[in-house]
Amino acid sequence: MQNSSNKKWLGRSPSEWLFSLPIFSLLLLTLIIGTGEMVHGQLLRLGERMFGDPAHNVQYFLLRADPSKPTCDRNPDIDALVQKQVDDAKNAPKTDMDALFGDTPIDPQAIRESLVAAQKLCEERYNLYDRVSTHITPSVKFYRSIETGFFGIFRFGTENRPLILLLMVAIAAVSTTLQYHHINLRPPRTKKDFQVYSLAMLAANLLVFVSSVYYLKLQYASGIKVEHPVLNWLTILLFAVLSLISLRDVLRGNKNAEPGGSYAMGLLSIPLYAFMALNAGINFVLQDYTAGLAIYFGQITELSGIFLNLALYLWAGMLLKQTRVVSLFMDILRPWKLPPEVFTWIIMLAAAVPTAYTGASGVFVIAAGAVVYREVLATGARRHFALAATAMSGSLGVVLRPCLLIVVIAALNKQVTTTELYGWGLFVFILTSTIFLFYALLKSEARVTERATVKEALPQSLRALVPVSPYIVIMLAVVYGYEYLLDTKLDEFTAPVMLPVIMLFVIIFDKLRGGPTKVGGDTVAEKKKNQGLEHAVRSATNETIGHIGALIMLMALSVSVGGMIERSGVMELVPQNLGNVWLALTMFMFFLVFVGMVMDPFGAVILVSATVAPIAYSNGIQPVHFWMIVVTAFELGYLSPPVALNQLLARQVVGEEQMDIADEETKGKSFYYRHERWNLPVMAMFTGLLIVTYGGQLLIENSDKLRPVSHFFGLDQLNPPQFDDSSSTPAAAPTAPAAATDASLAAPAAEPAMPAAAPGEPAPAPVAPPVAAPAAAPAAVAPAAPAAAPKVAPQEDVQSVIKDIVGNWAAAWSSRDFNGYIGFYSPNFEVPKGMSRAKWEADRKAKIEKKSNIEVSIDDLTVQGVTAKAVATFTQHYKSDSYSDTTKKALTFAKEADGWKIVKEEAVK
Numbered sequence: 001m002q003n004s005s006n007k008k009w010l011g012r013s014p015s016e017w018l019f020s021l022p023i024f025s026l027l028l029l030t031l032i033i034g035t036g037e038m039v040h041g042q043l044l045r046l047g048e049r050m051f052g053d054p055a056h057n058v059q060y061f062l063l064r065a066d067p068s069k070p071t072c073d074r075n076p077d078i079d080a081l082v083q084k085q086v087d088d089a090k091n092a093p094k095t096d097m098d099a100l101f102g103d104t105p106i107d108p109q110a111i112r113e114s115l116v117a118a119q120k121l122c123e124e125r126y127n128l129y130d131r132v133s134t135h136i137t138p139s140v141k142f143y144r145s146i147e148t149g150f151f152g153i154f155r156f157g158t159e160n161r162p163l164i165l166l167l168m169v170a171i172a173a174v175s176t177t178l179q180y181h182h183i184n185l186r187p188p189r190t191k192k193d194f195q196v197y198s199l200a201m202l203a204a205n206l207l208v209f210v211s212s213v214y215y216l217k218l219q220y221a222s223g224i225k226v227e228h229p230v231l232n233w234l235t236i237l238l239f240a241v242l243s244l245i246s247l248r249d250v251l252r253g254n255k256n257a258e259p260g261g262s263y264a265m266g267l268l269s270i271p272l273y274a275f276m277a278l279n280a281g282i283n284f285v286l287q288d289y290t291a292g293l294a295i296y297f298g299q300i301t302e303l304s305g306i307f308l309n310l311a312l313y314l315w316a317g318m319l320l321k322q323t324r325v326v327s328l329f330m331d332i333l334r335p336w337k338l339p340p341e342v343f344t345w346i347i348m349l350a351a352a353v354p355t356a357y358t359g360a361s362g363v364f365v366i367a368a369g370a371v372v373y374r375e376v377l378a379t380g381a382r383r384h385f386a387l388a389a390t391a392m393s394g395s396l397g398v399v400l401r402p403c404l405l406i407v408v409i410a411a412l413n414k415q416v417t418t419t420e421l422y423g424w425g426l427f428v429f430i431l432t433s434t435i436f437l438f439y440a441l442l443k444s445e446a447r448v449t450e451r452a453t454v455k456e457a458l459p460q461s462l463r464a465l466v467p468v469s470p471y472i473v474i475m476l477a478v479v480y481g482y483e484y485l486l487d488t489k490l491d492e493f494t495a496p497v498m499l500p501v502i503m504l505f506v507i508i509f510d511k512l513r514g515g516p517t518k519v520g521g522d523t524v525a526e527k528k529k530n531q532g533l534e535h536a537v538r539s540a541t542n543e544t545i546g547h548i549g550a551l552i553m554l555m556a557l558s559v560s561v562g563g564m565i566e567r568s569g570v571m572e573l574v575p576q577n578l579g580n581v582w583l584a585l586t587m588f589m590f591f592l593v594f595v596g597m598v599m600d601p602f603g604a605v606i607l608v609s610a611t612v613a614p615i616a617y618s619n620g621i622q623p624v625h626f627w628m629i630v631v632t633a634f635e636l637g638y639l640s641p642p643v644a645l646n647q648l649l650a651r652q653v654v655g656e657e658q659m660d661i662a663d664e665e666t667k668g669k670s671f672y673y674r675h676e677r678w679n680l681p682v683m684a685m686f687t688g689l690l691i692v693t694y695g696g697q698l699l700i701e702n703s704d705k706l707r708p709v710s711h712f713f714g715l716d717q718l719n720p721p722q723f724d725d726s727s728s729t730p731a732a733a734p735t736a737p738a739a740a741t742d743a744s745l746a747a748p749a750a751e752p753a754m755p756a757a758a759p760g761e762p763a764p765a766p767v768a769p770p771v772a773a774p775a776a777a778p779a780a781v782a783p784a785a786p787a788a789a790p791k792v793a794p795q796e797d798v799q800s801v802i803k804d805i806v807g808n809w810a811a812a813w814s815s816r817d818f819n820g821y822i823g824f825y826s827p828n829f830e831v832p833k834g835m836s837r838a839k840w841e842a843d844r845k846a847k848i849e850k851k852s853n854i855e856v857s858i859d860d861l862t863v864q865g866v867t868a869k870a871v872a873t874f875t876q877h878y879k880s881d882s883y884s885d886t887t888k889k890a891l892t893f894a895k896e897a898d899g900w901k902i903v904k905e906e907a908v909k
Contacts, residue, residue: 016538019175023548024541026168027315027500029157030308034497036154038486041883043147045487051140058135064144067132072122078115085111162301165308166231169300169552170238176549177201177245180254182271183550183648187656190261193269194254202246204274207281208293208557209239215291215298231301235294272643273550273557280560287567296560299606300552305852306408306602307552309496313357313404314547317367318540319503320354323510326371328468335460337452340381341440344389347372348396349433355397357495362638362649364394366547369653383662384676385440391650392681395635396433398601399425402492405601405631407853412609414815415623417855418492424628432632432688439684443672474509478502489884493853507536555600562599562607576618581697584619585629588612589693592630596637600645604634625696632689639681647677798865802893805900806872809891810856818845826894826901855879868895873908 012020047060089106157164176182180197188197216232226232277293284292300307320326333346351372355364369390376386398405401422410418482488482498490498511533578584591612595604608630616626638646651659666674805824812820822841831840848854861874870893878885892904 015175015178016542019171019545020538020541022171023168023545024537026164026171027311027541027544030164030312031497031500033154033157033161034312034494035486035501036150036157038482038488038494038497040147040151040154042486043150047143047147050143051135053135056131056135058131062128062132063136063140064148066136067129069129070122070125072118072125074119074122074126076115076119078112078119081115082108082112161304161308162228162231163234165304165311166234166238166301168308168311168548169556170234170241172545172549173238173553174241174245174549175545176553177242179546181546181550182273183554183645183652184271185268185643185648186265187652188254188266188269189258190266191253191257191259192261192263193266194249194257196263196266197269197271198246198249198253200270200274200278202243202250204271204277204281205239205242205246207285208277208297209236209243211281211284211291211293212236212239212297215294218291228301231298232294235297271554273554276554276557276561280557280564283564283568284560289567292563292567293557293560296563297556299559300556303408303602303606306404306411307555309404310552310555310602311544311548312496312500313363314366314551315540315544316357316499316503317354317363318543318547319500319507319537321367321543322536322540323471323503323506325468325471325506325510326368328464328471330371330375331464332461332468334375334378335452335457335464337450337457338379339444340376340379340385341437341444343379344376344381344385344440345433345437347376348389348393348436351393352397352400352429352433355394356400356403357499362394362551362646363547364397365390365646365649366543366653369393369650373650373654373658382445382673382676383658383665384673385680387650387654387659387662387677388680390654391639391644391646391677392436392684394646394649395639395681395685396429396436398635399428399628399631401425402490402495404492404496405605407492408602408605409609409627409630411853412605413613413623413627415613415617416627417814419855419857420624421627424624425631428628428632428688428692431691432635432685435687435691436680436684439680439687443676443680470509470513471506474505475502478505487884491879491884493879493884504537507540508533511536551600555602558600558603559606562603562610565607566611574615576615578619581620582694584616584621585693585697588616588621588626589629589633589689592633593637593640593689596634597640597643598637601634601638605630621697622700625700628696629689629693632685632692636682636685636689639678639685641678644678647681650677798867798870799863801900802863802865802870802872803861805893806858806861806874806891809902810858810876813848813856814854816848816851816854818848821848824902826896826903828894828903829901830904851880853880865893869893870900 044060047063050060051063052058052060086106086108180188182201184197188194212232212235216226216229216236219226219229219232280296281293284290329350330347333343336343338346351364351368354368372393373386373390376389377383381389397403399422401418403425406418406421406425410416410421478498478501479490482490482494488494488498574587578587592608595608599607613623613626617623638644641647662677663674666676672679809821809824812824822844827837829837831837835843855878857877859875859877861872863870863872865871872891872893874889876887876889878887888908890904890906890908891902893900894903
């Protein structure tokens with residue numbers, strides 16, 4: 001990385017004014033937007049509690065704006081109007097159609113009934129207007145001005161997330177390019193390295209620039225209004241600036257470069273994103289698809305929420321790096337003087353938690369990899385073993401809640417839910433971590449070292465726990481503060497917003513506490529590092545810039561590689577039905593490892609969701625099992641040459657000097673020890689992948705036999721009934737609409753069922769909550785019953801049918817399948833008071849379809865039923881991307897001509 005200028009403007013370098021401050025502002029804005037949704041939800045609930053009047057059927061959402069006075073006639077002269085309409089009908093001119101069908105008789109009674117109904121509707125409008133008007137007091141106006149003003153601020157931010165993301169990426173990419181901070185196989189050192197690096201960057205950036213210009217030209221030429229042209233122009237400007245920077249580097253060179261070098265070795269210094277841009281761009285040009293690079297790069301704005309969350313995760317990771325938390329945790333382990341292999345295994349188990357909460361495996365390596373390497377090395381471990389541990393430290397936790405990658409998978413694939421994936425992921429984590437320990441012990445070298453006794457180690461560990469305890473208290477305080485003040489729990493949807501807040505409070509405490517931070521006092525280096533709160537946040541933001549620019553640019557261009565593979569037609573060559581599930585598993589397993597080697601996780605998930613997943617399902621691979629194979633294969637790919645992203649990040653945080661020392665120390669040793677940093681992770685993850693792939697299939701095929709064991713351990717999610725082959729398409733059961741099939745058993749969720757709500761928010765009194773209940777799945781693919789009305793079922797059959805329907809109802813809701821969801825309701829359904837059926841359906845449709853994530857799960861389901869009526873009572877857990885709730889609910893069903901339908905829905909105590 002180049003050294004920044006020593007010139008200072010008001011105590012800050014130019015790069016900090018031009019890059020750090022804007023990025024910090026955008027990160028803070030993103031944080032405010034995310035927290036704003038939570039705060040606004042609480043403001044709505046508080047408004048309902050303060051100003052809602054159930055006795056007069058007035059809810060707060062009706063008071064958020066002044067009502068419009070009805071214009072209809074409240075007291076019409078019915079007799080006069082009837083006579084007028086009769087006279088008008090008699091005197092109306094005859095048409096050809098009247099002559100064809102004859103005179104239509106005039107029915108004064110029907111006219112009267114119509115006018116009376118219109119008068120009643122008008123009276124209801126006036127009554128509602130009067131009720132609402134009397135409830136709009138000065139205090140209501142004051143409160144709603146605060147609530148709606150707050151809503152306007154965060155809505156503006158929410159609607160402009162793509163622009164915020166692109167601005168953030170543009171600023172970070174320029175800074176990263178200026179500082180040679182992009183991710184590559186090896187950093188450039190020599191003059192020839194920098195020449196190759198700069199030429200490749202110039203060509204890559206020019207390709208994306210030309211593609212962006214061409215794409216915008218096509219959009220204007222189409223005659224259709226260009227949506228958000230500012231995004232197109234900002235992309236063009238970004239790659240124009242990057243091209244100019246690269247041109248400057250080509251002409252001027254790098255003054256810090258070492259002399260000499262090799263052009264062939266210089267190829268290894270080309271940034272991975274430039275490699276991807278060159279390969280995909282040239283391929284697209286040859287296919288006469290010049291706009292391809294710009295189109296695929298633009299997908300990051302379509303997934304702006306995900307990438308902004310990733311930026312927040314990176315910031316949280318860099319804030320963590322500025323604290324002593326990781327070092328203090330190591331102090332707890334040091335007194336035990338554990339063997340390096342066991343010590344490393346414990347570190348990896350502990351690292352899985354922040355890995356899961358930072359959303360991607362590389363973030364933890366960046367944030368804490370240097371500490372992990374140093375501590376493992378201090379136990380007497382080989383350097384290559386320490387490097388292997390550093391690279392793997394961020395790999396195992398990606399299958400645990402609330403990892404962002406799992407959320408993305410569930411968002412893109414309605415066949416799976418986050419609950420199912422996290423359920424399987426826990427056991428994949430246990431499996432892979434155990435395999436790592438096994439291989440580490442198997443390849444350990446015989447050594448005699450002193451081991452601490454429990455009597456010696458335990459008191460020291462307990463003393464070391466004392467300095468850590470305040471940090472634990474701070475973290476718990478923030479988490480519970482969100483839960484009790486904003487009704488928001490820490491989960492996969494809220495973690496990106498809550499983690500930076502937690503880390504900011506930790507840093508405030510860490511930097512302002514004063515005195516030594518650990519037992520035995522601080523070292524000179526640690527005292528020097530503790531340079532104050534503002535310096536820590538600024539340093540964390542500076543580091544975040546480089547990682548945002550490097551990682552998100554890599555991910556954005558990785559999507560274009562996925563597009564290149566998709567357009568190549570490779571997947572079209574794979575038969576839709578390979579005829580053998582084991583053959584299909586083998587083919588997909590190796591292909592997914594290859595994808596993990598050359599693509600970043602988020603781009604790879606997009607590619608696999610669009611191309612590989614449908615073929616896998618059609619070959620009888622259970623969706624949840626397939627995605628566990630995908631995640632495990634990706635992690636193997638990130639640790640395998642030629643790219644091995646986690647290895648590259650480990651190399652970056654450890655430094656080239658340590659790499660050279662490690663290579664020097666293993667000269668003359670066997671192949672395994674010379675390349676242990678590659679061999680150990682690959683051996684562990686490949687063994688785990690084989691077990692996940694083939695062992696998982698055996699588990700699925702023998703799920704009935706293993707169910708007693710899994711139930712005993714509470715692992716029913718490992719072999720739920722929906723393991724039935726989803727490649728077949730039997731008709732839906734008569735008790736559920738056709739839309740509620742296997743395809744609706746997945747994905748995140750929508751808004752709770754409620755009378756009505758403020759725009760963009762859940763209604764004040766939700767009666768709903770999160771994820772498709774696994775037990776409901778069989779009904780979605782049950783064989784169709786005969787069209788004739790079935791016989792009256794005995795009570796136990798009624799209970800079984802109703803339970804299946806409730807499960808399918810939750811599944812359709814979780815899948816955001818409005819047509820399937822609404823099909824469960826009877827035409828005679830009791831809609832909330834004051835609403836028409838049409839308005840209620842429109843309200844439900846808006847709440848369900850606007851959400852990107854909905855999970856609805858059912859617990860404690862009981863059914864009381866007879867031959868024609870039944871009541872299902874259960875606890876409903878609802879979770880969306882901005883709201884979660886748990887409610888006790890009752891659904892009343894009636895037996896109708898086309899099956900059981902919901903006629904009443906209510907929250908119960």
